[in-house]
Amino acid sequence: MIPFLQDRMEEEKYIITFVNEYYIPDRVCYEKRHNAHDLFLYGYDAQQDKFYTAGYNERFAYSTGEVSGGLLEQALLQFGQSRGSLTQWVDGMHLLDVRASAEFEFDLNIVIEQLEEYVYCRDSSKRFRMFDNPKQYYSFGLAVYDGIVEYLRNIRKHGIDVRIFHILYEHKKVMHDRLLFLVEKQGIPLSKYDIADYEQLVQQSLSLRNLCLRLEMENEQEILNRMIMMVETLKEKEKPLLQGILNDLHVVQHN
Incomplete structure (x- = not known):
């Protein structure tokens, strides 16, 4: 799982996926309860075995953070234990990239x-x-x-x-x-x-x-x-x- 995520980021992809927040540090549910939530991954550091994330932290502020590869893998593999209203919206993993050539005119x-x-x-x-x-x-x-x-x-x-x-x-x-x-x-x-x-x-x-x-x-x-x-x-x-x-x-x- 982790090598797959790293390979996609080497292709300059961003990733949105659902995780079990029990395993994600600096979240309200961290080590408290198994809760389904989406997570945005925008980079990783292979030497330090960590991924860079963005989302709402335990203070309900949208911010960036970090999660180790081991915890992220647990958050993905143990997603089946998750509960919460967002389970109805789970629709897999999404790979995103920047459309550098796109132009949008102001209207x-x-x-x-x-x-x-x-x-x-x-x-x-x-x-x-x-x-x-x-x-x-x-x-x-x-x-x-x-x-x-x-x-x-x-x-x-x-x-x-x-x-x-x-x-x-x-x-x-x-x-x-x-x-x-x-x-x-x-x-x-x-x-x-x-x-x-x-x-x-x-x-x-x-x-x-x-x-x-x-x-x-x-x-x-x-x-x-x-x-x-x-x-x-x-x-x-x-x-x-x-x-x-x-x-x-x-x-x-x-x-």
């Missing part, structure tokens, strides 16, 4: 369409109805905030899932990066004040994520109430901010 129309879908909570799964039925019970766009508030009002504090709030933070962060891309790489004249305001949303969503971690330790109703208020405030601030940015993009679109 402002698609940016506007997707941003409008997000702001006005449109069902984006309908875009792919040729391949699958639209999702009937999903929330889309800013409506996700309402779903999070409902979740917080009904959750048992000991069972809160911090991943929800980490993903929310990552979404604000990548949205801010996209705005910077539009200005710095595409020369679109967005307001520097709007970008600064969106950066504040990034920081507020990070504070929300950190408050969730605190809730796991302190278990106080006051913290839960603060989280609900912060989620509602994020939605109230983000909608008009993105509507203004959409207006600016429409001006560029029609010039």
Whole structure:
């Protein structure tokens, strides 16, 4: 198994595979429980017998790490012991490589369409109805905030899932990066004040994520109430901010 992985990496392949996280260091389940999860491998060191990985660590932050060849082999060979919701998605090992010759042109129309879908909570799964039925019970766009508030009002504090709030933070962060891309790489004249305001949303969503971690330790109703208020405030601030940015993009679109 390990020689196969090394050979693929010598061919400049990246690897995504499912493993038993009981054997993967710096994961929540390491040496605690047998849990199925995907793992990204992007390199190896034959002399030190280790592979370089990327994924969510025990602090629920996406980061890089290392795993020895012996533990990785155990994680693969003992996958049958794994449990968890991701077992339904297991679909083998995927080999990836970089398409160095590929070119992707920037399309402002698609940016506007997707941003409008997000702001006005449109069902984006309908875009792919040729391949699958639209999702009937999903929330889309800013409506996700309402779903999070409902979740917080009904959750048992000991069972809160911090991943929800980490993903929310990552979404604000990548949205801010996209705005910077539009200005710095595409020369679109967005307001520097709007970008600064969106950066504040990034920081507020990070504070929300950190408050969730605190809730796991302190278990106080006051913290839960603060989280609900912060989620509602994020939605109230983000909608008009993105509507203004959409207006600016429409001006560029029609010039």
